[in-house]
Amino acid sequence: MITRRKFIKNTGAGLFLSGLPYSSKASNNIKKYELTAKKAKHSFEKNQNKTDLWLFNDNCPGPLITANKNDVIEIIFNNQLDEPSAVHWHGIRNINSMDGVPVLSQPLVEPGESFVYRFPVKDAGTFWYHAHNKAWEQVTRGLYGPLIVSDNDQLKEKNDILVLADDWLLNENLQMDVSSLGNLHDWSHAGRYGNRLTINGVFKPNIEVFSSGQARLRFLNTANARVLKFMLNDDIYVRVIASDGSPCNPFKTNKIVLGPGQRIDILIDETSKLKHLKEVSTGNVLVAATFEPKNQSISVLDFDKNPYYPFPSLNNAKVINIHMQGGAMGNLKSAIFNGERRDLRDLALNETKLWAFNENVGDYNYKIGNLKLEEIVILRCWNDTMWQHSMHLHGHHFWVTSKEFEDLEINLLRDTYLMQPGEKADLIFIANNPGKWLFHCHMLEHNASGMIGYLSVN
Ligand SMILES: [Cu+2]
Secondary structure (H helix, E strand, C coil): CHHHCEECCCHHHHHHHHCCCCCCCCCCCEEEEEEEEEEEEECCCCCCCCEEEEEECCECCCCCEEEECCCEEEEEEEECCCCCECEEEECCCCCHHHCCCECCCECCECCCEEEEEEEECCCCEEEEEEECCCHHHHCCCCCEEEEEEECCCCCCCCCEEEEEEEEECECCCCCECCCCCCCHHHHHCCCCCCCEEEECCECCCEEEEECCECEEEEEEECCCCCCEEEEECCCCCEEEEEECCEEEEEEEECCEEECCCCEEEEEECCHHHCCEEEECCCCCCEEEEEEEEECCCCECCCCCCCCCCCCCCCCCCEEEEEEEEECCCCCCCEEEECCEEEEHHHHHHHHCCCEEECCECCCCCCEEEEECCCEEEEEEEEECCCCCEEEEECCCCEEEEECCCCCCCEEEEECEEEECCCCEEEEEEEECCCEEEEEEECCHHHHHCCCEEEEEEC
């Protein structure tokens, strides 16, 4: 089988084992997977019309990839779509050549071609993978899946539950509204919103849990644009134990807020009390899932309490100002696009470009700045727009004083931070991973239309 595939030239895959950026721990195992992207049909609901989607291995969501901390994951990615693609491993502190960003870290994988991704996983936590070419269309049509790295195989016998949420725009026959992909109004506002919520690929699933003991729920928002807010039962307070795959100092909240791309892990002390999950972002309370306690168990879950690095000292930190601009009702009049300053109206109507960092309409070629290896960096972000943005940094996790959870101000290590209109936030990290790393909004219509650039770490 392997010999019949046409592999594109991939020097990174062969080289990295001898040149790991973090080679202090030898890996225990190589976990092998194969992901094939192609058109497929999927049932969001039993006995209902099947929906035409683009999926990995015909699954919605794509197959769960699991590994233990310090394993190496090897994924053969086959592109059987009619257009090029690449796969990004969201939240993994990856080797740059394995990060899956076309142009910046690898060539596009053309239709009929394959690419081997091979990288170590250094952190235990909740991650995901998704197409990174034309993500506003490819992710929206279903090209994503969960990736969970465990400390000690605890997934198998414990109450460890994935709650992967997506927001789909479907017509009455349950087919995707594809005519609205690329809609300028959506792109200049909050992004393209859906009208149906799925959890783990279905409408309102019944999620089986053990009938007693603790449970860990791993929330993941794969929506292209919508910020989701979940509550459990009658708005009970839950303990948050991790954000974006990084352990945090546990804190309590009754509202689990997730911008696109974000993950939140919570711990429930007694699963027998679990009844249902509600989504409340629109003001209309929607029952998103119900829980069905089954079988006895008295599991107590171990979980990491320490992020992999503490909040760093900011002496000698390098400050990079990022003025986030543009969009509808914004104050950006003109911006630089391909080296030329142009009126924003011209850019919107003729190039579908609407957003900027520091007056630059970004893309995969727009460099925000240069960083020295091991330098401590403050990305000083100012959301000077009328819209929320879910800001994602590749290859690193940053510290941020999060204002995402109502009245709380809490320091979290994240790879994606949800910023409110007008908010200023410092995203603080150690630039300890060499390469070119994207920084962009994960509202996929926003990054496609300019809210994107990269940092070069040398
Ligand atoms: Cu945005």
